Every structure is written in structure tokens, then in C-alpha cells.
Amino acid sequence: MLTRTTTALIAAALLALTGCSSEPEKATVTKSDATPEPAPTAPSPTxxxxxxxxxxxxxxxxxxxxxxxxxxxxTVIAYTQPVKGPQPPTSELGGDVWATVEAKVCNVKGETISVSQFPWSLDYEDGTRIKATGLSGGDMPKPEFPNDVMVKTDRCVRGKIPFAVPSGQRPARIVYAPDALDEPLEWTVPAK
Known part of the structure; x- marks a missing residue:
């Protein structure tokens, strides 16, 4: 009798642990050309x-x-440094040369989304993080990624995002951190 009661209590505890979650749903991220992993043969403990x-x-x-x-x-299509801009960046922007990230964001399905340059930044090995300038127009590198635009389903936005960077350094990563994600996405910047 004690064995059946203990087994029933363990089964109920496992059901409670695996079936209940108060965590809100989060966005999930995958690489688009990734092949699906085979289904596990037993339930995963994680x-x-x-x-x-x-x-x-x-x-x-x-x-x-x-x-x-x-x-x-x-998608990060390219990273270019240096880039010819209208004039060298000012000291307020923090760098002495221009760099650009060419990026593309597509709304695949669902509600209309808003995109801008501001979730994008550059990350350096020493911990420095450089934000997008938000500049557009004039002689900025073309095509420009917009500062704030709505994108309907089955539509994309593509363009170059300007950054004022130090001429003697190259970032390690391009970071994309939209509000929908708990953890930012990173693209490794290739050596020159």
C-alpha cells in the first residue's frame, strides 16, 4: 500500500512540475536554414x-x-568600415569614422510590426557598445534603413544603418535587440 501511495505522489508531483508554468510566453529564435532536430525519444528534463x-x-x-x-x-547582410559620409562624425557621436551595417527585417506573418535603427548596436571586445546614430537623409550611405516605419505581412525593410566608430578598432559583434526578445541576437563581424 505504501508503495502505491508513494508512486502516486511522485507521479502527481512530476505532473505538477511539468504541466504548470506561470512564465509568460517569449519569442523564439532559430536560424532559417537550420535543419529540424529529431524528436527526443524520452521527455527532456529541461x-x-x-x-x-x-x-x-x-x-x-x-x-x-x-x-x-x-x-x-x-538578416545582417554586410558590415563596412570605413564608409564615406557627408563629413567625419562629430565628437558628440563618439567616433572619428563612419561604419554601416546593412540589415534587412521581414514581417513573415501576423500583425504589422514597427522597425527602426535603434535596436541595432555594435559590440566591442573591451565591452564598449556603440548605438546607431539614428541619422538619415542628406549624404548618408544609401539605401538608408528607416528610423521608424510600419511593415505589413509579407513585406521587408532593408538598408544601411550608420555608426560613428573609432578608426583604429573593429567591433566583434553586431547586436539586434528588439523588444520582442529577452536575449539580443548577435552577428559576428568578420575580420577585414
Missing amino acids: PEPEQQTTFDVGETADINDAPNNVTFNA
Whole structure:
């Protein structure tokens, strides 16, 4: 009798642990050309598989923002440094040469999304993080990535995002941190 009661209590505890979660749903990220992993033969002891957050330039991150009923993707197409701008960056911008990230964001399905330059930044090995300038117009490198635009389903936005950077350094990563993600996505900047 004690064995059956103990077994029933263990089964109830396991059901409670695996079936209840007060965590809100988060967006999930995968590489678009990733092959599906085979289904596990036994239930996994971990609640969620680790998501991919690091990519190479040219790779696309697929983002499933289930809480907001949106699936979109982001691609870093290129990183260029130095880039000819209208004039050298001012000291307020923090760098002495221009660099650009050419990026593309597509709304795959769901609600209309808003995109801008501001979730993008450059990350250096020494911990320095440089934000997008938000500048556009004039002689800035073309085509420009917009500062704030709505993107309907099956539409994309593509363009160059300007950064004022130090001429003697190169970033290690390009970071994309939209509100839909708990953890930012990173693209490794290739050596010159």
C-alpha cells in the first residue's frame, strides 16, 4: 500500500512540475536554414531547448513572437568600415569614422510590426557598445534603413544603418535587440 501511495505522489508531483508554468510566453529564435532536430525519444528534463542567438553575417534569424502573433526575421547582410559620409562624425557621436551595417527585417506573418535603427548596436571586445546614430537623409550611405516605419505581412525593410566608430578598432559583434526578445541576437563581424 505504501508503495502505491508513494508512486502516486511522485507521479502527481512530476505532473505538477511539468504541466504548470506561470512564465509568460517569449519569442523564439532559430536560424532559417537550420535543419529540424529529431524528436527526443524520452521527455527532456529541461523545460526549453537553448535558442540560437549568434549568427554569421549573411545568416537569417527567424523570430517567432507568439505572444504578439508575429513571425519575422532579421538578416545582417554586410558590415563596412570605413564608409564615406557627408563629413567625419562629430565628437558628440563618439567616433572619428563612419561604419554601416546593412540589415534587412521581414514581417513573415501576423500583425504589422514597427522597425527602426535603434535596436541595432555594435559590440566591442573591451565591452564598449556603440548605438546607431539614428541619422538619415542628406549624404548618408544609401539605401538608408528607416528610423521608424510600419511593415505589413509579407513585406521587408532593408538598408544601411550608420555608426560613428573609432578608426583604429573593429567591433566583434553586431547586436539586434528588439523588444520582442529577452536575449539580443548577435552577428559576428568578420575580420577585414
